[in-house]
Amino acid sequence: MTLPVVLVAGLHADARRATVDALLRAVPRGVALHHDFSTAPAGTLHRTLRDHSGVLTSGPAPLVNDCACCALREDLLPELERLADGGELCALAVVELWDSVEPRSVAELLSTAGDGRLALVGVVTAVDPALVHPCLANGDDLAGAGLAAAREDERTVGDTFARQLEYAPLLALVEGEAPPDAADRALLTQLHPLARLTGPGHPAFLREVTTGFDASAAAARVHPATALLPQEGEAAGVSTLVWRADRPFHPGRLYAALPDLACGALRSRGRFWLADRCETLLSWQAAGGALCVEALGPWLATLPEAAWPDVPSARRAAALVDWHPRLGDRGQHLVFTSPGLDTEALRALLESCLLTDAELAAHTADPAHWAHHGSDFDRLLEPIR
The missing domain is CATH 3.30.1220.10 (CobW-like, C-terminal domain)
Structure with missing residues (x-):
């Protein structure tokens, strides 16, 4: 049996969790797998598996080569394959990526898992529209913000968020404390005019998220040599x-x-x-x-x-x-x-x-x-x- 998998990415943690919760409510036998990188300085990641009712299992995953991203790659596939081997016990696996993890590397990892047990059916970045401008304007290093994914991580908050935003074909819009205005939505649509914008509460949200995903096409869409760049x-x-x-x-x-x-x-x-x-x-x-x-x-x-x-x-x-x-x-x-x-x-x-x-x-x-x-x-x- 093939287990459908959805990736949910994004720096906006509240929006990301709201999106995952909406998927778990929509699929009663769905589960969400999350690796928390905040424990990496202590030498481990913290893995959590939950469904719509709460936490099912929780525990550490050791770092690999002193790198949290390496540990994620080593731990994620076996966990998903274990869920797939459970047969009809799991109808959907939602991988909730940690704040600064970019979806592209994980999507390509899952797309090349060749034994047929897993099928990546969707990639979504969860976004609080009112936070798009401040996130993009943030030139601080991830390390200074406590968001580095590895010791040598030299990315900034702004460029990391930009890649999360521009890679996903679907943006899940979740309003936070500050309501968005027309400029927030205009910024989103001009940055990623090909993205589908929807809210997790929309009746068609599950169908929008699970329509399928082509990692090769997504890579070509963002590569500088072939990028489908915005129009004026x-x-x-x-x-x-x-x-x-x-x-x-x-x-x-x-x-x-x-x-x-x-x-x-x-x-x-x-x-x-x-x-x-x-x-x-x-x-x-x-x-x-x-x-x-x-x-x-x-x-x-x-x-x-x-x-x-x-x-x-x-x-x-x-x-x-x-x-x-x-x-x-x-x-x-x-x-x-x-x-x-x-x-x-x-x-x-x-x-x-x-x-x-x-x-x-x-x-x-x-x-x-x-x-x-x-x-x-x-x-x-x-x-x-």
Whole structure:
């Protein structure tokens, strides 16, 4: 027998628990499994299994390699498989993830569990709409907030919440003490326009949560090379700017502008390229003023044609949509979302960081010339080899 599994994620613990409780009420033979990371400094996680009537079992799960996330991976599958082996005693397993655990890694773990006993049927992030803005604006390290999932966890509150929010195809909206306003909902819909928004009390909630989940499609939807980024929009004082350009950034001018660009919007993300790294696709992720820039390998335009069959089909399709006759898939595609967004100032700052006509002409004539000069981006990325 295959046991259906639903993941419930989110930094908003009260909203998350309310969502889990609603699922347990809707499925009498449903159970919820939760690993509490707050006990990790003492060397264990605390595992709780409960149903709609209360706690069924509770106990420690030891850390693995001094890492709470490793312990979760090692302990979660055996526990779910044990529930699946119980046959009809369990009709639904709800995995309530701890505050800062991102659903993607757990979803991919469950999706590759190959013995057929488990089926991931839904991923939902529980959200208190009134807390979306303050969470995204929080640039504090998770460790400082007591939310680190491992000793070396360097994530921030804002970027962790952004990934939780943007990965799940369903957002469960649970109002807390402060009622949300129109700007809160506009922010949610502009950040994740493809998400279904519903409340745990809605009659169709169970059906919405358990419609099925494709981990490969979800990964492609958030990967910078294939991301379905938001479109421009404006509502209730919240705006989204979509900025695109063909020519590369000047590395020095862009690096100098990073603080203003990272703080210019509550959330920004996308992909870009630099004049001194013509072959490298770079990702941009910022929330709460904290910016993460990463090198994600080559643009498809730089690969020999013989290598294309080895590239995932989603990546090839995304590249061909905007294929440039000379540049291929190389280009700037950045999206900024925020209340009170100064779109004109952002657009002007971004355009000032592009190569000028003279610089572009020199770059086109000799692209390798730029690669011989170091830039401040060497502090953020691996040196060019």
